[in-house]
Amino acid sequence: MAATTINNLPDVILSNICAAISDTRARNSLSLVNRKFHSLERATRTSITLRGNARYLHMIPICFRSVTDLDISNLSPWGHPLLTLPTPSDPLLLAHRLRQAFPLTTSLTIYCRIPLTLEILLPQWPGLRHVKLVRWHQRLQAPLGAEFIPLFEHCECLKSIDLSNFYFWTEDLPPVLRAYPEKSANLTCLNLLTTSFTEGFKAQEIREITAACPSLNKLLVACTFDPRYIGFVNDETLSAIATNCPKLTLLHLVDTSSLANERGDPDSDGFTAEDASVSREGLIQLFSGLPLLEELVLDVCKNVRDSGPVLEVLKSKCSSLKVLKLGQFHGVCLAIGWQLDGVSLCGGLESLSIKNCGDLSDMGLVAIGRGCRRLIKFELEGCKNVTVDGLRTMAALRRETLVEMKISCCKQLGAVASCKALDLVRDRIEKLHIDCVWDGLELTESSESKVRSFDLNELNDEDDELGLRKKRKFCLPEGGNWHLQIKENGVCCKTWKGLKCLSIWIEVGQLLTPLPIVGLDDCPVLEEIRIKMEGDSRGRQKPSDRAFGLSCLTRYPQLTKLRLEFGETIGYALTAPGGETDLTLWDRFFFNGIGNLRLNELDYWPAQDRDVNQRSLTLPASGLIAQCLTLRKLIIHGTAHEHFMMFFTRMPNVRDVQLREDYYPAPADDSTTEMREDSHRRFEDAMNRRRIAD
Numbered sequence: 001m002a003a004t005t006i007n008n009l010p011d012v013i014l015s016n017i018c019a020a021i022s023d024t025r026a027r028n029s030l031s032l033v034n035r036k037f038h039s040l041e042r043a044t045r046t047s048i049t050l051r052g053n054a055r056y057l058h059m060i061p062i063c064f065r066s067v068t069d070l071d072i073s074n075l076s077p078w079g080h081p082l083l084t085l086p087t088p089s090d091p092l093l094l095a096h097r098l099r100q101a102f103p104l105t106t107s108l109t110i111y112c113r114i115p116l117t118l119e120i121l122l123p124q125w126p127g128l129r130h131v132k133l134v135r136w137h138q139r140l141q142a143p144l145g146a147e148f149i150p151l152f153e154h155c156e157c158l159k160s161i162d163l164s165n166f167y168f169w170t171e172d173l174p175p176v177l178r179a180y181p182e183k184s185a186n187l188t189c190l191n192l193l194t195t196s197f198t199e200g201f202k203a204q205e206i207r208e209i210t211a212a213c214p215s216l217n218k219l220l221v222a223c224t225f226d227p228r229y230i231g232f233v234n235d236e237t238l239s240a241i242a243t244n245c246p247k248l249t250l251l252h253l254v255d256t257s258s259l260a261n262e263r264g265d266p267d268s269d270g271f272t273a274e275d276a277s278v279s280r281e282g283l284i285q286l287f288s289g290l291p292l293l294e295e296l297v298l299d300v301c302k303n304v305r306d307s308g309p310v311l312e313v314l315k316s317k318c319s320s321l322k323v324l325k326l327g328q329f330h331g332v333c334l335a336i337g338w339q340l341d342g343v344s345l346c347g348g349l350e351s352l353s354i355k356n357c358g359d360l361s362d363m364g365l366v367a368i369g370r371g372c373r374r375l376i377k378f379e380l381e382g383c384k385n386v387t388v389d390g391l392r393t394m395a396a397l398r399r400e401t402l403v404e405m406k407i408s409c410c411k412q413l414g415a416v417a418s419c420k421a422l423d424l425v426r427d428r429i430e431k432l433h434i435d436c437v438w439d440g441l442e443l444t445e446s447s448e449s450k451v452r453s454f455d456l457n458e459l460n461d462e463d464d465e466l467g468l469r470k471k472r473k474f475c476l477p478e479g480g481n482w483h484l485q486i487k488e489n490g491v492c493c494k495t496w497k498g499l500k501c502l503s504i505w506i507e508v509g510q511l512l513t514p515l516p517i518v519g520l521d522d523c524p525v526l527e528e529i530r531i532k533m534e535g536d537s538r539g540r541q542k543p544s545d546r547a548f549g550l551s552c553l554t555r556y557p558q559l560t561k562l563r564l565e566f567g568e569t570i571g572y573a574l575t576a577p578g579g580e581t582d583l584t585l586w587d588r589f590f591f592n593g594i595g596n597l598r599l600n601e602l603d604y605w606p607a608q609d610r611d612v613n614q615r616s617l618t619l620p621a622s623g624l625i626a627q628c629l630t631l632r633k634l635i636i637h638g639t640a641h642e643h644f645m646m647f648f649t650r651m652p653n654v655r656d657v658q659l660r661e662d663y664y665p666a667p668a669d670d671s672t673t674e675m676r677e678d679s680h681r682r683f684e685d686a687m688n689r690r691r692i693a694d
Contacts, residue, residue, distance in 0.1 A: 007034075007036065014040055015040055015044055018040045018044040042064060044066065045067060046066060046068045047067065048064055050070070050071065050074070051074055052075065052076060053076045053077070053684055054075045054082055057097050064102065065101070065102070065104065067102045067104065068105060068106045070108055072098070072109065072111075074658065074660070079111060079660070079666060081116070082110070082121075083116060083117055083121070092120060105127075106127055106129045106157075107128070107130040107132075108128055108131050109162075110134065111134045112134065113135060113137060115142065115149075115150065126154065126156055126157075129155075129157050130160040130189075131161055132163075132166075133161075133166040135168075136167060136662050138665050138668065139169060145179075148176040149176060159187060160189035160218075161191070162189075163192055170199075170200065170202065177209060184212040185212070185213065185214060185215055187215060188218065189218040189219075190219055191218075192209075192219075192221045193220045193254060195259045195260075196664035196665075199229060199231075202223075202230065202231025203223075203231050206237055206240070206241065210245050211244045215247060216247065220251075220254075221252065221253055222255075224255055225255050226255070226276075226302055227276070227277045228274065234277040235281065235282025236282075239282065239286070239289075241286065245290075249293060250294065250295040250296075251297070252297040254327075255299055255302070257301045258327060263409050264356065264381075265409075266384070266409050266411040268356075269358050270328075270356045270384060274303070275304070280306070283313075284310060284313050284317075287314045292318075294322050295321075296318070296323070297324075300328045301327060301356075303330060304330065306330070306331045307331050308332060308334055308341055308343075311346065312345050314346065315346045319348070322349060322350045324351070325352075326343075327355040329354075329357060330357055332357055332360060333365075340367055341367070343368060345371055346371070351375070351377040352368070353379035354379070354380055355382055357383050358384070359385070362385075362390025362391075362393070365390040365394040366394055366397070369394035369395070369396075373398070373401070376401055377403070377404040378394075378402060379405075379406035380407050380410060381406065381407075381410070382408070382409045384411045388420055392422070395425045396425065398425075399424060402429070405431075405432050407434050407435070408434075414437035414439040414440055415435065415518040416439065418434040419434070425493075427496070429496060430499060431500065432496075433502075433503035433504070435506075436504050436506035436515065441514060441518070496524075496526070499526050500525055500526060501526075502526060504530070504531055505533075507534060508535030508537050508540070508569045508586075509535065509540050515549070516552055527560055527561060528559075528561035529553060529556075529559060535570070537571040537586055538570060541581070543586075547593045548589055549593070550593045551596050553597055559597065560598070560601065561600065566607045567605035567615060567637065571608075573612060574609065583609070587606075587620045591620065595624065595627030599631050600631065601633040601634075602628070602631055602633070604634075606637070606638040613667065614639070617638060618644075619644060625648070626651055629651060631651060631653065631654050632654055632655050633657075634658075635656075635657075635658055637660050637663065639659065642682065645659075645675065646686065648687075657687065
C-alpha cells in the first residue's frame with residue numbers, strides 16, 4: 001500500500017494550511033512543489049505588495065486573481081506621480097492592466113502625489129471598501145477637499161479610510177464629509193493619525209467629523225490637548241465623540257507632540273507646566289457613552305491629575321476593554337495598602353501602556369501585576385520612580401501571560417537594570433524594547449540586602465495563578481523597595497528562549513558592544529533587531545573606536561532582519577566646519593562590521609542634516625552595506641547618488657533594493673547629482689540583468 005502524504009489530504013484542509021502561511025518566500029516555495037500546490041497557493045493568496053517599475057506593464061503578474069488587498073504604494077520610481085510617468089502607451093493602460101490582473105480588489109494602498117491618480121485608478125474597482133493613501137511630499141495647491149472627492153465619487157462601498165501616512169490639511173476633510181452625507185454615514189473606520197501634522201485636528205473639526213460619521217467603530221485622530229492653542233481638545237470634544245459615535249470599539253486621541261516618537265528626558269519628573277483641559281467628569285462622560293470600547297489610547301501630553309477614580313469608572317463602563325494606553329495621566333494606581341485601585345482594577349486588559357506618569361511607584365506596579373491578570377503586553381515609558389524591584393515583581397506576577405515588554409526613558413531602568421528586572425520571565429518574552437543606557441555595568445548581580453518578608457498568599461487568594469503559592473514571598477528591604485522572591489520552581493533563567501524581536505534605543509556616540517554583557521548574550525531564536533539612534537553628532541569628537549559594534553550581533557545565530565533607524569541623528573551632510581566630523585565619517589563608524597552578519601533584510605534610515613533637509617546614503621555606508629553578501633532585501637529611506645547605488649548590483653543574492661523618501665517633507669525636486677527617474681531606470685535595469693542562484 002502506498003504511503004500517505006500531505007497530497008492525500010482533502011483540498012479544503014490544504015487550502016486552510018496554505019492560507020495560514022504568511023511568509024512570502026515560503027508561499028513562493030510552496031507554489032513550486034507541483035501544479036496542485038501552485039493552484040492552491042494562488043487561490044489562497046489574498047494580499048500582495050507590488051514592486052518594480054510602473055513603466056514595465058508586461059511585468060505585472062496576472063496569476064494572483066484571488067487578491068483582495070493590493071498595495072501599489074511602493075512602485076518604482078518611488079514617490080513619482082504614478083500615471084504621469086512617460087510611457088510608450090496610453091497612461092490609462094496601467095490602470096486597466098491592474099484591474100485585469102487583480103479584479104477582486106476591495107482594499108487599495110496607493111501613493112497619491114496628485115489627485116489625477118485617484119481619478120483614473122478608483123473607477124477600476126467600484127467595490128473598494130478600504131483605501132489607504134500615502135504621500136510624504138507637500139500638498140499641491142488645490143481647492144479644499146479636492147483630493148478626497150474622488151474617494152466618495154467612485155467608491156460606492158467605501159467603509160474605511162486610512163490617512164496616517166498622507167500629508168494634507170485638516171481643513172480638507174470635513175467639507176467633503178458634509179458634501180457626501182450618505183457615504184460618510186457608512187464609514188466604519190477613519191485613521192487620521194497623520195504623522196506629519198504639527199497641530200492636528202481642531203476640536204470643531206473633530207465634532208464635525210464625528211457628526212458626519214455616526215457609524216464609526218474605529219477612530220484614530222491626531223489633535224492637541226494644549227490649552228494654549230486654538231482648537232484644543234476639551235470636555236466638550238470628548239462628549240461630542242461619545243454622543244456622535246456610540247458604536248466605537250477603538251478610539252485613539254493622540255497629541256501631535258508625541259507623534260514624532262522621540263525619546264523624552266529621563267530626568268523629567270513626568271509633570272508638564274500646564275494641565276490638560278480634560279476633567280474627571282469629561283472622561284467619565286466619554287467612557288459612559290462608549291460601552292463597546294475594546295481599545296483606548298489617550299496620549300494627552302498635558303497633565304491629567306488624580307486619574308485613578310476615573311479609571312475605576314472605565315473598568316465598569318467599558319467591560320470589554322482589552323487595550324489601554326495612557327500618556328501624561330497621573331495617579332493611575334496609588335496602591336495604598338493592599339487594596340487594588342485605579343487601572344489595576346481593569347482585570348480584562350491584555351495590553352497596557354503607561355507613559356510619563358509622574359507618581360507611579362513600585363507598589364503601583366505590583367498592584368497592576370496583581371490586578372491585570374490577562375496582561376500580554378506591557379509598556380512603561382518616562383516613569384522616573386519605578387525601580388528594578390517593582391518591575392521585577394510585576395513581571396514575575398504575570399509570568400504566565402506576559403510576552404511583550406517595552407521599558408523606555410525610565411531613569412532607574414537602564415539596560416542592565418531592565419534585563420535584571422526581567423530575569424524571572426526571560427524564557428517567556430518574545431518581543432522586547434530597552435534603552436541602551438549603560439549605567440550599572442560595573443555592578444554585579446550578587447548584591448545582597450537585608451530583607452524582612454511575609455507571605456502574600458495570606459493576604460490575597462486571587463494571586464494563586466503562578467503555581468508558586470508556597471514558594472513566593474514579598475520582601476521589603478531596609479530602604480523600603482519591593483521585590484519578589486521565588487524559590488525552586490521560579491529559578492532565574494539566563495536564556496531568552498522565546499525572544500524573536502529586540503528593539504533598542506541608543507544615543508549617538510555610544511557603543512553597541514556592551515549589549516551582550518547586560519544579559520542579552522543568549523538569544524537562540526532572535527530573528528530581528530531594531531536599533532533607533534538619536535542625538536546631535538555636531539560638536540562631538542570623532543569616535544575613538546573604529547566601529548559602532550554591529551559585529552557583536554554575530555552571536556545571534558538566527559538574526560536575519562535589521563532595522564537601523566538613524567533618522568533622528570543630526571549631523572553635517574555636506575561640508576562640515578573645521579574640526580567637525582561630517583556624516584560620512586560617522587557612517588564609516590556605524591557600519592563597520594556589518595559584513596560579518598548573515599542578514600536577509602535591512603531597513604536603513606540615514607542620519608539627517610536638518611539645515612538642508614537631506615537624508616542621504618554616503619559612500620562609506622554603501623560600500624560597507626555591499627559587503628553583506630547574504631542580503632536579499634535592502635530599503636533605504638532617503639536619497640542616494642546613482643554611482644553609490646551601483647555598489648549593490650555586485651551583491652550576489654540581493655533581490656529588492658529601493659529608495660524611499662518616506663519622511664516629511666520629502667524632497668520635491670532631486671538635485672542633479674542624486675537619483676532621478678532615469679537613474680532609477682538604469683539602476684533597476686542593471687539589477688534585473690544579474691543572475692540570481694535561486
